[in-house]
Amino acid sequence: MPITIIAPKQVRHPYDAQHDIASDSSSDVDSDDSIAGGADLEGDISMKSRPSKKARTGGAPSTASKFDIVTPGEVITDDPQWMRGHGTYIAPATSSIISSVAGTVTRTNKLLSIRPLRARYTPEVGDLVVGRIVEVQAKRWRVDVGATQLASLPLSAINLPGGILRKRTETDELQIRTFFAEGDLLVAEVQQLFQDGGAVLHTRSLKYGKLRNGVFVAVSGMGGGGGVVRSRRQVWTFDAANDGGQIDVVLGVNGYVWISKHVETPEGVIDKTAGITNMEENISATMYSSQNDRIEPETMREIVRVRGVVTALVENGLRVDEDMLMRGYHEAVEMALVSNDGQDDVYLGGERGEQLAAALTGI
Amino acid sequence: MPLDTSAYSLALLRVDGRRWNELRRIHAQIRTQAAADGSSYFEMGHTKVMCVVNGPSEPGPRRGGTAAAAPGGGQSKDAEVAVSIVVAGFSSVDRKRVGRGDKRILELQSTISSALTASLHTHLYPHSTINISLHVLSQDGSLLAALINAATLACVDAGIPMTDYVAACTAGSTSTYAANDESADPLLDLNHQEEQELPGLTVATLGDSDRVAVLVCESRVQVGRLEGMLAVGVDGCKQVREILDRVVREKGRRMLQEGTVEKGVGLDEMDMD
Numbered sequence: 001m002p003i004t005i006i007a008p009k010q011v012r013h014p015y016d017a018q019h020d021i022a023s024d025s026s027s028d029v030d031s032d033d034s035i036a037g038g039a040d041l042e043g044d045i046s047m048k049s050r051p052s053k054k055a056r057t058g059g060a061p062s063t064a065s066k067f068d069i070v071t072p073g074e075v076i077t078d079d080p081q082w083m084r085g086h087g088t089y090i091a092p093a094t095s096s097i098i099s100s101v102a103g104t105v106t107r108t109n110k111l112l113s114i115r116p117l118r119a120r121y122t123p124e125v126g127d128l129v130v131g132r133i134v135e136v137q138a139k140r141w142r143v144d145v146g147a148t149q150l151a152s153l154p155l156s157a158i159n160l161p162g163g164i165l166r167k168r169t170e171t172d173e174l175q176i177r178t179f180f181a182e183g184d185l186l187v188a189e190v191q192q193l194f195q196d197g198g199a200v201l202h203t204r205s206l207k208y209g210k211l212r213n214g215v216f217v218a219v220s221g222m223g224g225g226g227g228v229v230r231s232r233r234q235v236w237t238f239d240a241a242n243d244g245g246q247i248d249v250v251l252g253v254n255g256y257v258w259i260s261k262h263v264e265t266p267e268g269v270i271d272k273t274a275g276i277t278n279m280e281e282n283i284s285a286t287m288y289s290s291q292n293d294r295i296e297p298e299t300m301r302e303i304v305r306v307r308g309v310v311t312a313l314v315e316n317g318l319r320v321d322e323d324m325l326m327r328g329y330h331e332a333v334e335m336a337l338v339s340n341d342g343q344d345d346v347y348l349g350g351e352r353g354e355q356l357a358a359a360l361t362g363i
Numbered sequence: 364m365p366l367d368t369s370a371y372s373l374a375l376l377r378v379d380g381r382r383w384n385e386l387r388r389i390h391a392q393i394r395t396q397a398a399a400d401g402s403s404y405f406e407m408g409h410t411k412v413m414c415v416v417n418g419p420s421e422p423g424p425r426r427g428g429t430a431a432a433a434p435g436g437g438q439s440k441d442a443e444v445a446v447s448i449v450v451a452g453f454s455s456v457d458r459k460r461v462g463r464g465d466k467r468i469l470e471l472q473s474t475i476s477s478a479l480t481a482s483l484h485t486h487l488y489p490h491s492t493i494n495i496s497l498h499v500l501s502q503d504g505s506l507l508a509a510l511i512n513a514a515t516l517a518c519v520d521a522g523i524p525m526t527d528y529v530a531a532c533t534a535g536s537t538s539t540y541a542a543n544d545e546s547a548d549p550l551l552d553l554n555h556q557e558e559q560e561l562p563g564l565t566v567a568t569l570g571d572s573d574r575v576a577v578l579v580c581e582s583r584v585q586v587g588r589l590e591g592m593l594a595v596g597v598d599g600c601k602q603v604r605e606i607l608d609r610v611v612r613e614k615g616r617r618m619l620q621e622g623t624v625e626k627g628v629g630l631d632e633m634d635m636d
Contacts, residue, residue: 068612068616068627069611069612069615069616069619069627070627071519071528071608071611071612071615072519072524072525072526072527072528072570073525073526073527073528073569073570073571087524089484089524089526098526100484100524100525100526101519101522101523101524101525102519102520102522102611102615103522103615103624103627104615104619104624104626104627105627105628106627106628107628115624115627116522117520117522117614117615117618117624118394118400118401118520118521118522119521119522119523120400120418120419120420120521120522134423134424135423135424142423142424144423147420148418148419148420148421148488148491149420149421149488149489149490149491150421150423196489196490197487197488197489315397317618317621
């Protein structure tokens with residue numbers, strides 16, 4: 001009985017759908033050649049000069065659709081009217097702008113730049129960031145803010161205890177570790193940038209300073225690809241459900257998030273005490289403390305729930321901002337009510353996270 | 364175990380059934396590790412490699428008093444590309460322990476590091492380090508090529524600017540050096556068995572161009588055969604680049620559909636104003 005050999009079916013990957021089958025078919029053509037005569041050098045040369053069947057986007061700028069991304073080495077335009085921005089370079093001795101990262105094209109007037117699909121945080125002046133001290137030097141701290149370089153926080157850029165506008169002294173330099181030590185978390189603002197992209201932070205406001213009473217989450221920040229986005233409000237307080245009390249959320253633009261129990265704000269202190277000098281004394285006592293206040297189990301549970309919402313948003317590729325987080329939180333509270341464990345169920349990973357994301361995107 | 368090279372001239376098929384210019388099945392993924400800045404997984408036949416990129420980031424204070432800072436990092440004007448390769452004990456047939464100071468591994472590390480340093484725009488990240496950590500899960504020839512491809516993909520995922528992809532593959536020749544057969548055919552993408560028996564080289568090119576970024580030849584071969592091998596290798600690199608590019612584009616398209624990244628602007632819309 002003769003055996004029939006059925007030709008194998010072409011396995012089509014989903015991503016082949018939009019691309020033509022040029023690469024597949026061309027390799028078939030090559031292998032057909034080889035049946036005839038094996039490898040001769042002429043054959044190799046013809047392979048080398050084989051015309052690329054895939055139309056290069058750079059050759060015809062009009063084909064660059066808004067749904068497309070560009071990848072490294074792709075010519076964006078040959079037109080010399082454009083200026084090159086971040087994520088691009090100009091090939092030597094030509095005027096064509098070439099992409100150097102994988103991402104989407106953006107433009108500001110005549111400036112072409114590529115927003116990468118994902119990259120580390122790039123600081124900008126005025127950004128609110130959450131950071132961690134990694135090194136203490138003589139007159140400054142080095143802070144990890146998730147950027148390509150460590151940010152620096154000079155001693156002169158913090159609120160010294162005993163008066164906001166006090167001049168710093170040598171005594172302060174000697175006891176620099178009493179303000180911030182290695183591993184401490186803080187919230188700060190980017191004050192200026194160095195030429196090479198390094199950031200200088202400051203905490204000269206009562207809104208900024210050391211963080212305690214809460215939990216830290218690192219997600220991807222500005223720079224591309226989901227995570228925390230720059231928005232109107234990065235810091236807010238809300239009333240948690242299930243007797244959780246008030247909870248503070250700090251969304252650092254760098255993707256570092258701080259969720260903590262709300263403690264009385266300085267404004268609240270002003271109302272109770274007589275003068276501004278009193279206020280300063282009160283604040284300075286607690287400003288650089290690393291000791292947590294008492295946190296009720298209910299508050300802890302709700303803090304963990306907010307944290308679960310943040311990670312679920314990131315895992316499902318959604319942006320993290322006040323609106324999404326608050327809607328996600330209320331959705332999570334509802335989800336916990338119908339689950340078996342009741343309000344103690346704070347798990348938002350896996351399927352539950354997908355469920356949450358689906359509820360938020362309205363699909 | 365000698366490779367039966369006499370069979371090739373009969374059917375023009377290699378030991379694993381491929382023709383002279385066929386690549387093995389290539390499978391690649393990016394963003395496999397959520398915690399890393401960039402990550403990838405790359406398979407070339409049975410050679411399987413995982414890559415994780417962290418950085419560019421500035422190393423913190425060095426603990427333990429190792430004051431001898433690595434050259435390139437620290438206060439230099441360019442980022443340093445630090446490559447570390449871990450070969451799993453179960454990756455090859457014989458379970459050999461490969462130490463960290465193994466000379467072969469060190470050479471692979473420095474080859475990959477210099478190849479990527481040339482393509483990555485390291486001048487954008489002063490005093491920082493790009494840590495590339497590669498894990499070899501399974502070996503079946505063309506190890507260096509697979510490592511380079513995985514590292515390139517992970518760097519693209521990490522969003523580190525680069526001139527172009529560095530795509531690599533190997534090429535060989537159908538008869539041994541001793542046979543002195545000037546008319547031997549070149550072969551593309553050697554597997555482990557062929558790599559043991561036949562002369563071969565690893566070549567990596569920069570993107571679509573013919574610019575060779577890496578060329579490693581560790582075996583003896585007549586110079587007359589070299590040209591054919593190189594031509595086949597360079598062509599293979601272009602095929603590999605297409606595959607890598609497709610993986611990145613597919614990932615990007617999916618992210619656009621999910622709304623994780625904002626849509627870009629088409630150039631034709633730009634022409635309007």
